[in-house]
Amino acid sequence: MLTLQCPYCGVWAEETELHAEGEAHLKRFGPDSDDADFESYLFMRENPKGVHFERWRHASGCGKFFHAARSTTTLEVFGTYSAQTMEPPQDIKDKITAKYPGWSWREFS
Amino acid sequence: MSKAVSALDGVTFDGFAKVEETGLRGMITVRGDLASKEMAAAVKAATGAEMPVQRKITSGDKGAVAWMSPDELLVVVDYDAANATVATLTDALKDSHALVANVSDARAVFRLSGDSRRDVLAKLAPVDFSKYAFGAGDIRRSRIAQVSAAVWGNDDGSFEVICFRSVAQYVFDVLQVSAQPGGEVGFH
Numbered sequence: 213m214l215t216l217q218c219p220y221c222g223v224w225a226e227e228t229e230l231h232a233e234g235e236a237h238l239k240r241f242g243p244d245s246d247d248a249d250f251e252s253y254l255f256m257r258e259n260p261k262g263v264h265f266e267r268w269r270h271a272s273g274c275g276k277f278f279h280a281a282r283s284t285t286t287l288e289v290f291g292t293y294s295a296q297t298m299e300p301p302q303d304i305k306d307k308i309t310a311k312y313p314g315w316s317w318r319e320f321s
Numbered sequence: 322m323s324k325a326v327s328a329l330d331g332v333t334f335d336g337f338a339k340v341e342e343t344g345l346r347g348m349i350t351v352r353g354d355l356a357s358k359e360m361a362a363a364v365k366a367a368t369g370a371e372m373p374v375q376r377k378i379t380s381g382d383k384g385a386v387a388w389m390s391p392d393e394l395l396v397v398v399d400y401d402a403a404n405a406t407v408a409t410l411t412d413a414l415k416d417s418h419a420l421v422a423n424v425s426d427a428r429a430v431f432r433l434s435g436d437s438r439r440d441v442l443a444k445l446a447p448v449d450f451s452k453y454a455f456g457a458g459d460i461r462r463s464r465i466a467q468v469s470a471a472v473w474g475n476d477d478g479s480f481e482v483i484c485f486r487s488v489a490q491y492v493f494d495v496l497q498v499s500a501q502p503g504g505e506v507g508f509h
């Protein structure tokens with residue numbers, strides 16, 4: 213069972229209090245974008261074995277969306293962070309690097 | 322004017338802890354910048370209470386104020402005082418980017434009392450209800466079985482559970498089952 217700390221209310225929320233909201237840091241391509249970009253925005257998702265970045269919502273709690281960095285293989289959580297950001301904070305990236313040198317995920321490494 | 326009644330008309334259950342629907346309660350959702358002096362003044366004027374910090378509930382002579390999220394408060398007053406309290410808050414926040422809404426009729430409130438009240442809740446919510454983690458002045462939003470709810474601790478040791486009125490019967494039923502004699506856990 214996954215336990216994530218909500219960065220907004222500070223609660224260590226057990227998985228059933230949360231709702232998974234898919235991949236983190238998606239860039240939206242809307243009307244007038246080209247078909248390939250729109251298709252990738254809608255359908256193309258990372259499915260890594262290892263380091264992954266996700267969006268979660270503290271659904272049965274404060275209601276806020278937040279981000280989480282974790283490993284899909286060990287379930288280790290590297291940290292949770294604000295939804296008001298375009299990329300993972302440096303301290304979380306450093307933590308991942310310490311464990312998985314040379315990791316990369318989309319444009320982040 | 323029609324007579325307002327609470328969802329379950331004050332139903333009670335005496336199990337290994339006591340479950341009671343408390344009846345009508347005034348509840349006002351307030352959203353805005355909780356760090357602003359306007360918000361602190363509004364809350365003070367409406368309830369007499371200080372601004373609560375994260376996951377706390379404070380009380381004053383006219384009511385209580387609960388921290389619901391970084392930009393949301395719940396103001397709890399007497400049911401009959403709700404509209405006047407909305408007016409006070411709205412006036413105090415008229416120059417701020419804020420929202421004030423009377424949600425009294427959208428809610429139900431249950432009180433849990435008795436030595437084993439913590440066990441009743443611990444069976445239903447993924448929350449640490451030990452006395453070291455949760456007590457008077459704390460509020461925790463979570464779920465009760467399958468529906469969203471919030472619980473706070475009163476000074477007299479009792480807990481109050483709030484949920485949406487539409488699921489009041491469900492919440493009462495699961496609290497009742499959880500408090501059923503024979504289901505004692507004796508953990509807390």
Ligand SMILES: [Zn+2]
Binds near residue numbers: 218
């Ligand atoms: Zn939260």
